[in-house]
Amino acid sequence: MPTTQAIPRSSSSSSSSSSSSSSSNLIKQGAFWTAKQRDGHSIHEISYRACYKPQLPAYFIQRYAEPGQLIYDPFMGRGTTLIEAKLLGHNVIGNDVNPLSTILTAPRLCEQNLEQIAHRIESIELPKMKIKDEDLLVFFEAKTLRELYGWRSYFKARHKAGTFDTIDAWLQMVACNRLTGHSKGFFSVYTLPPNQATTLNAQRKINAKREQKPEYRNTKELMLKKSKSLLRQALPENYNSTSSTLLCRSADATPEIKDESVQLIVTSPPFLDIVNYVGDNWLRNWFCQCEPEPGKLWQLRKLEDWTEKMTASLQEMARVLKPTGRIALEVGEVRKGKLKLEEQIILAGQAAGLTVEYTLINSQSFTKTANCWGVRNNTRGTNSNRIVVFKK
Known part of the structure; x- marks a missing residue:
């Protein structure tokens, strides 16, 4: 069963930690959506590095947005948030500095025959x-x-x-x-x-x-x-009636998006240098004749550089967010659990003028079905998502 508790926020070496170390961060922990590996709509089934299940954005969309409102993902990846939002009757804006992201996302934002x-x-x-x-x-x-x-x-x-x-x-x-x-x-x-x-x-x-x-x-x-x-599952009748806009630029500078126009942002930023989006996609980039601009994709080893980038990006998200809107930002533990990025993202959000509402930790047990990483079939595993929710 999901649980809720207030946990003191741990201190950090960041200069802004001293002013917030005494405050608390509300933690919600449990299994908030299904652990089934393929329980979303079939249109989602395009592989991409470090993508999350469609149930994650659906959880927040159904709680914080009404059909027809604008949903935004500034790090859209394969477009999971946008497609799930369209399935639920919303207008969407997506952004990713990697042009491959648009290639993988755009064709699934309109109905195909x-x-x-x-x-x-x-x-x-x-x-x-x-x-x-x-x-x-x-x-x-x-x-x-x-x-x-x-x-x-x-x-x-x-x-x-x-x-x-x-x-x-x-x-x-x-x-x-x-x-x-x-x-x-x-x-x-x-x-x-x-x-x-x-x-x-x-x-x-x-x-x-x-x-x-x-x-x-x-x-x-x-x-x-x-x-x-x-396309084995039918799309909703209104799938084409909602709008879709895709951008290919840095998440900290999106002037195409109007001030206070977005109801909900659901996204997951790059986790420091954990994923090499250029190296892992070199064959895809070759096939699509797609060349990401050197230095544009984040490959940040230093935590302070990552926090600075995220602060600037969250400032831009705050600009486009409605006064009643929310930002649900999925982060994770990196470097074998020694570094919890939600602690840094909370500091970045506060520096951007946002308020932390709570941190949701979705933890599920499931049966692994692949042995490509040396894991036997039917071995039990754990899937965990850590999402920090901000408001203005």
């Missing part, structure tokens, strides 16, 4: 391409790799001609998601899960250890199969 997708896939004659980088054969069989070059050429030509449309965007998103994985549903030989591309040398070692080599994968067939899976 499976028959039109199937017809487009069938009608496309992929250009015959030569393999330019033979190192990629460590992941892909030669014919498969030539098809991937063909898809890259097709999308580039459509962009250049100004004919790249929502169906093309959907196909690019699906193909990007099918690049690498650990089953025959992906274009690659067995490798890491699809949210993380390993290095060429590491893949060579995987191939040698498993005594495997890439087999041909029919990219069109797999893209259609994944499209059917994503």
Whole structure:
């Protein structure tokens, strides 16, 4: 059962800690949403590093927003908050400095027609391409790799001609998601899960250890199969009637968003340097011909640098938040639990002029279903989310 308690806020080396160390932070702890791994709408099922379940934003959306109000995610990732908000009848704004985020999110914010997708896939004659980088054969069989070059050429030509449309965007998103994985549903030989591309040398070692080599994968067939899976559940009738806006900029400077226009912000910022969003997505960036600007994506080792960035971002969130609105910011324990980011995010929020309402710790036990990280099937595990809720 969920519990609530007031826990004194621990002190910090930050200069602002002395003024707040005597105050308390209300803690709500328990299982606040389902632990089932796939209990959300099928349209969510696109993999991305460090993403949370759709039940997390749904919990806060259903408590703090009325249908039609504006929901915002300044670090949108794969777009979980935005899509869940659209499913619940809200207008949405999303932002992420990584352009790959827009590629993965935008096609799922509008209703898609499976028959039109199937017809487009069938009608496309992929250009015959030569393999330019033979190192990629460590992941892909030669014919498969030539098809991937063909898809890259097709999308580039459509962009250049100004004919790249929502169906093309959907196909690019699906193909990007099918690049690498650990089953025959992906274009690659067995490798890491699809949210993380390993290095060429590491893949060579995987191939040698498993005594495997890439087999041909029919990219069109797999893209259609994944499209059917994503669209297997019907979308709400009003899904297209609500608005969607996507930005690609730093979260501390979003002038496109009006003052006090957002009812609720649900997001999760980068956890220091824990996730390498460029390195983990290098194959996706190659396929989408997408190059994040150097230094734009956060890879911050120093806690004070991270706190400074988050303070500036929270100041911007405070600007766009309605007086009655809320910010639900999911953070976590890093560096083997030695560093609790919620303590730092509370200080950053206070420096930005926000008030902490409570910290919610969602803790659940579940059965792990994958052994790709050396964990046996049916082993019990723990999934935990730590969310700090702010108000003005």
